[in-house]
Amino acid sequence: MNFKNISLSTESLPQHVAIIMDGNGRWAKKRSLNRVRGHREGTKSVRDIVRACREIGIKVLTLYAFSTENWNRPAQEVSALMKLLKEFLTSELSEMMENGIRLNAIGQVERFPENVRQVLEGVIEQTRFNQGMLLNLALSYGGRHEIVTAVRRIASRVKAGELNVDAISESVVSEHLYTHGMPDPDLLIRTSGEMRVSNFLLWQIAYTELFITRTLWPDFRRKELFQILQAYQKRQRRFGLTGEQLNKS
Ligand code: IPE
Ligand code: IPE
Ligand code: MG
Secondary structure, three states: OEEOEOOOOOOOOEEEEEEEEOOOOHHHHHOOHHHHHHHHHHHHHHHHHHHHHHHHHOEEEEEEEHHHHHHOOHHHHHHHHHHHHHHHHHHHHHHHHHHHHHEEOOOHHHHOHHHHHHHHHHHHHHOOOOOOEEEEEEEOOOHHHHHHHHHHHHHHHOOOOOHHHOOOHHHHHOOOOOOOOOOOOOEEEOOOOEEEEEEEEOOOOOOOOOEOOOOOOOOOOOOHHHHHEEEEHHHHOOHHHHHHHHHOO
């Protein structure tokens, strides 16, 4: 794949890309605009990145759109985000159908207002047979909460006699997470320069390659994604082995 002097090999592309879309507020502040304008501009980046990932054959794209901690933001910002999400889902449905994108939500979606949930569940339902790419939106998502929920489910299965304590393995834990059945992210990108994971996919990123860019999310478009993918393809993922061991095989 070639794009403006960036060449990507199709073989070593990540299967699963996860993105912490950060920096909308700072983008707006730099322009003396309301933070909500930054979120609105950020939806244009979402559209471009979803299209680009679909075009190059990424299998799973997970976007961190709203964290459990984000509920504590000013009520006016929270409700503007809900409205934007609803508008986004409504406007993107036809393109998701055309491009074979299946939508899934990870997080405590039940905390969302009924009108948002209805639209979200409608799009999930309508796109459920699409096979081109899985788009996971992390909504009201918190990694620790996800793990606690998994532990509770596992404990109740043990209590009910369906599962032996000794049979609890890493794969059993994985199967009880929102991301069950999906490969772990190969690549995690965070925009706007913050060096932290902010409660995102804590279990799943154990061996994920991390990329942090200073670009603010509304300025992040496919060109930079492709540059990051190119850099990703040059990394050696060792999973605890030595470089020599990997070069031999
Ligand atoms: C990311 O941008 C979007 C959400 C968290 C919903 P921010 O709103 O966190 O932007 P900054 O970090 O304040 O610049
Ligand atoms: C992380 O960004 C959450 C999302 C991108 C949805 P935040 O802006 O909420 O993270 P912190 O507060 O800087 O860690
Ligand atoms: Mg932020």
